């Protein structure tokens with residue numbers, strides 16, 4: 052199950068992501084927001100971070116205007132490793148090296164086409180499991 056969240060700056064990109072998830076028959080839970088009305092991005096970052104932290108959802112995807120505020124908020128939660136990505140190289144690397152469990156993007160930074168490719172990369176790249184990466188992640192959590 053993939054947790055989704057956005058504010059008004061990420062709403063349209065989130066709709067493209069939903070279309071991608073549905074096309075690929077991937078289960079998701081959309082925590083909002085549900086339209087382009089102005090809202091406070093921390094509300095949605097917290098809902099998604101808690102869903103991933105609790106194990107209700109395996110991974111999360113957050114989109115605000117820049118991806119910055121929403122990723123800063125998600126990373127306040129212990130066990131959350133939220134990576135702000137604007138390219139596929141970073142999305143692949145953060146799965147392999149950081150075992151990132153939430154992807155953040157800026158809806159005003161990446162277009163819907165690139166966002167979906169970044170999501171596809173993020174969801175389909177496993178953690179490497181290399182000892183040095185396991186060690187570094189445990190240092191983050193300490």
Ligand code: RB5
Nearest residue numbers: 060115116117118119120
């Ligand atoms: C909302 O205008 C904007 O501040 C928000 O989407 C995000 O970019 C914050 O980091």
